[in-house]
Amino acid sequence: MSAGLRSTIDVEVRYAETDQMGVVHHANYLIWFELARTHHCARTGVSYAAIEAMGYWMMVTGAELSYRRGAHYGDTVQVDCWVDRLTSRTVHFAYEVSRDSEALVSGRTDHLWVRAADRTPCRIPESLAEPFARLAHAEEEG
Amino acid sequence: MSAGLRSTIDVEVRYAETDQMGVVHHANYLIWFELARTHHCARTGVSYAAIEAMGYWMMVTGAELSYRRGAHYGDTVQVDCWVDRLTSRTVHFAYEVSRDSEALVSGRTDHLWVRAADRTPCRIPESLAEPFARLAHAEEEG
Amino acid sequence: MSAGLRSTIDVEVRYAETDQMGVVHHANYLIWFELARTHHCARTGVSYAAIEAMGYWMMVTGAELSYRRGAHYGDTVQVDCWVDRLTSRTVHFAYEVSRDSEALVSGRTDHLWVRAADRTPCRIPESLAEPFARLAHAEEEG
Amino acid sequence: MSAGLRSTIDVEVRYAETDQMGVVHHANYLIWFELARTHHCARTGVSYAAIEAMGYWMMVTGAELSYRRGAHYGDTVQVDCWVDRLTSRTVHFAYEVSRDSEALVSGRTDHLWVRAADRTPCRIPESLAEPFARLAHAEEEG
Numbered sequence: 001m002s003a004g005l006r007s008t009i010d011v012e013v014r015y016a017e018t019d020q021m022g023v024v025h026h027a028n029y030l031i032w033f034e035l036a037r038t039h040h041c042a043r044t045g046v047s048y049a050a051i052e053a054m055g056y057w058m059m060v061t062g063a064e065l066s067y068r069r070g071a072h073y074g075d076t077v078q079v080d081c082w083v084d085r086l087t088s089r090t091v092h093f094a095y096e097v098s099r100d101s102e103a104l105v106s107g108r109t110d111h112l113w114v115r116a117a118d119r120t121p122c123r124i125p126e127s128l129a130e131p132f133a134r135l136a137h138a139e140e141e142g
Numbered sequence: 143m144s145a146g147l148r149s150t151i152d153v154e155v156r157y158a159e160t161d162q163m164g165v166v167h168h169a170n171y172l173i174w175f176e177l178a179r180t181h182h183c184a185r186t187g188v189s190y191a192a193i194e195a196m197g198y199w200m201m202v203t204g205a206e207l208s209y210r211r212g213a214h215y216g217d218t219v220q221v222d223c224w225v226d227r228l229t230s231r232t233v234h235f236a237y238e239v240s241r242d243s244e245a246l247v248s249g250r251t252d253h254l255w256v257r258a259a260d261r262t263p264c265r266i267p268e269s270l271a272e273p274f275a276r277l278a279h280a281e282e283e284g
Numbered sequence: 285m286s287a288g289l290r291s292t293i294d295v296e297v298r299y300a301e302t303d304q305m306g307v308v309h310h311a312n313y314l315i316w317f318e319l320a321r322t323h324h325c326a327r328t329g330v331s332y333a334a335i336e337a338m339g340y341w342m343m344v345t346g347a348e349l350s351y352r353r354g355a356h357y358g359d360t361v362q363v364d365c366w367v368d369r370l371t372s373r374t375v376h377f378a379y380e381v382s383r384d385s386e387a388l389v390s391g392r393t394d395h396l397w398v399r400a401a402d403r404t405p406c407r408i409p410e411s412l413a414e415p416f417a418r419l420a421h422a423e424e425e426g
Numbered sequence: 427m428s429a430g431l432r433s434t435i436d437v438e439v440r441y442a443e444t445d446q447m448g449v450v451h452h453a454n455y456l457i458w459f460e461l462a463r464t465h466h467c468a469r470t471g472v473s474y475a476a477i478e479a480m481g482y483w484m485m486v487t488g489a490e491l492s493y494r495r496g497a498h499y500g501d502t503v504q505v506d507c508w509v510d511r512l513t514s515r516t517v518h519f520a521y522e523v524s525r526d527s528e529a530l531v532s533g534r535t536d537h538l539w540v541r542a543a544d545r546t547p548c549r550i551p552e553s554l555a556e557p558f559a560r561l562a563h564a565e566e567e568g
Contacts, residue, residue: 015180015190016173016453018446020336020499025442026344027318030311031158038157048157049216052304060310064348073446074191158311160304162357162478167300168486169460172453194446202452206490215304299464299474300457315442322441332441333500358475 004136006082007040013075023070029105030063033095036081037109040093044131055116056125058091062110069104071097077104083136088123089113091132146278148224149182155217165212171247172205175237178223179251182235186273197258198267200233204252211246213239219246225278230265231255233274288420290366291324297359307354313389314347317379320365321393324377328415339400340409342375346394353388355381361388367420372407373397375416430562432508433466439501449496455531456489459521462507463535466519470557481542482551484517488536495530497523503530509562514549515539517558 011032019025041048041058051058071077077099085092090112097105115122124132153174161167183190183200193200213219219241227234232254239247257264266274295316303309325332325342335342355361361383369376374396381389399406408416437458445451467474467484477484497503503525510520516538523531541548550558 012177014173015176015445016451019441020444020446020448021341021343022446026347027311027314027442030314031156034157034311035154047216049214057305059305060351062348062350063310064346066346067344072191074189157303158309161299162302162304162306163483163485164304168489169300169453169456172456176453199447201447202493204490204492205452206488208488209486296461298457299460315440318441319438331500333498356475358473 003139004083005040005043005134005138006080007036007043008078008080009036009039011035011077011079013071013073013077015073018073021070023072026065026067029065029067029097029107030109032077032079032097033063033081033093033107033109036079036095037093040081040083040135044128044135046128046131051125051128052116054125056122057114057116058111059114060109061090061112063107065105065107067105069099069102071099071104075099083132084108086132086136088129089121091124145281146225147182147185147276147280148222149178149185150220150222151178151181153177153219153221155213155215155219157215160215163212165214168207168209171207171209171239171249172251174219174221174239175205175223175235175249175251178221178237179235182223182225182277186270186277188270188273193267193270194258196267198264199256199258200253201256202251203232203254205249207247207249209247211241211244213241213246217241225274226250228274228278230271231263233266287423288367289324289327289418289422290364291320291327292362292364293320293323295319295361295363297355297357297361299357302357305354307356310349310351313349313351313381313391314393316361316363316381317347317365317377317391317393320363320379321377324365324367324419328412328419330412330415335409335412336400338409340406341398341400342395343398344393345374345396347391349389349391351389353383353386355383355388359383367416368392370416370420372413373405375408429565430509431466431469431560431564432506433462433469434504434506435462435465436502437461437505439497439499439503441499444499447496449498452491452493455491455493455523455533456535458503458505458523459489459507459519459533459535462505462521463519466507466509466561470554470561472554472557477551477554478542480551482548483540483542484537485540486535487516487538489533491531491533493531495525495528497525497530501525509558510534512558512562514555515547517550 017028080096084094094108159170222238226236236250301312364380368378378392443454506522511518520534
């Protein structure tokens with residue numbers, strides 16, 4: 001049970017995201033995860049666009065998805081995101097997609113800090129260490 | 143100069159929508175147009191999902207796009223949509239994508255009313271004729 | 285070590301598949317997996333399009349991906365697919381994406397047989413049981 | 427009637443490219459056009475990846491599509507591409523998507539030569555002028 005912050009975004013299903021089964025194609029959930037991750041990272045006070053501008057990437061090294069129910073065109077779903085685990089060189093996010101509290105899809109993504117200039121792994125940039133620790137461990141204010 | 147209603151939605155650029163030029167890939171604007179169209183059609187009081195449930199499609203028969211400036215990851219853009227022309231069998235939408243009043247991309251899409259059951263063109267469903275006429279011709283209040 | 289058949293397809297990287305990191309966006313690998321799976325399933329003698337026409341789906345219930353190196357625009361990569369495990373109600377595929385024998389991405393997807401009419405899980409259709417068993421267990425002819 | 431070279435590629439419809447109408451979503455044709463354009467440009471002897479490595483982009487400034495019939499999952503379609511018009515600063519490509527000689531979709535895209543370093547429009551790079559002129563005007567052999 002993570003004690004960190006949790007962000008939730010609303011995502012409106014796009015027609016182009018459906019496939020001929022009449023539900024959202026399974027690859028799109030990775031894109032929704034990314035959108036929720038963008039919002040969650042911004043709560044450190046540094047947007048992911050700004051992190052890239054500093055010369056760093058949080059390169060995706062792994063992903064896992066578990067599909068229970070499909071989202072449909074016309075739905076607005078909620079995507080929850082939180083930091084599941086944090087090391088000096090990696091960040092692991094977890095996600096839950098739901099529709100009115102009904103669980104649809106859950107998953108995780110693994111990321112490695114990389115210096116963009118030479119594309120080599122590195123430690124989390126010093127200025128981001130404390131903000132990410134807070135993201136991972138702070139209690140939500142109630 | 144159209145006298146009809148005009149809808150505007152905010153779209154937050156997704157990382158997956160960028161390409162290696164560092165801007166949004168040009169095909170994604172058609173998907174944003176579609177999202178704005180969904181919102182605009184809903185102002186008839188009948189969502190596009192409900193129109194499909196009635197057994198009709200507004201099949202895309204044409205599209206045109208004009209690209210001036212690119213949107214970037216980190217941007218939230220505005221997509222305007224309005225009905226440019228309306229006939230008994232077709233609807234023509236126009237679009238403008240902008241970022242803080244700076245014009246990025248404009249375009250139009252052409253649609254034909256089609257009965258889903260046999261995929262043949264048809265007239266606009268009777269119950270939708272007046273709502274779409276209002277969408278196309280009503281003055282904005284205000 | 286699976287003893288079954290293994291299919292390999294070539295995939296040419298599309299510009300639209302890249303993102304602003306200059307490599308293929310990580311969600312696209314699920315789409316390449318699907319393309320390889322389509323080819324692999326066709327070796328049963330029944331295409332996946334024909335399976336759907338019979339009224340069945342192989343619904344995706346899970347996916348896992350491990351990213352080592354990125355593919356670039358200009359690359360043609362190889363996607364290998366094989367059946368990793370087969371039960372009376374599920375099929376589990378494994379994948380490897382490589383470029384000139386250099387491993388890029390690997391993964392798996394889990395599928396449940398579902399009757400399309402009522403969207404309920406079912407056993408593998410009788411006529412497909414033997415062809416899929418052959419896919420999963422047959423030795424490649426040398 | 428263009429007298430230039432014409433390239434044709436086969437594209438196998440991907441499941442992810444379909445939408446809930448059961449046909450290929452209309453935005454994907456721009457991506458297929460791009461794939462055909464990549465092949466066509468390569469016939470100059472310089473791949474588009476190499477053109478980018480030289481520091482140039484053929485930035486998309488406009489696109490137009492006309493949809494007659496939809497492609498389906500299971501189809502392999504042909505995408506034809508040729509240079510419709512060429513100026514010192516622009517290239518205009520035309521496209522036809524067909525399935526067994528049945529016309530599905532046609533279109534065009536407009537491109538502007540741009541120096542990547544400062545993102546400003548420029549003339550076609552000198553070393554490419556003759557190869558592109560040949561692409562646009564040469565008679566097919568045979």
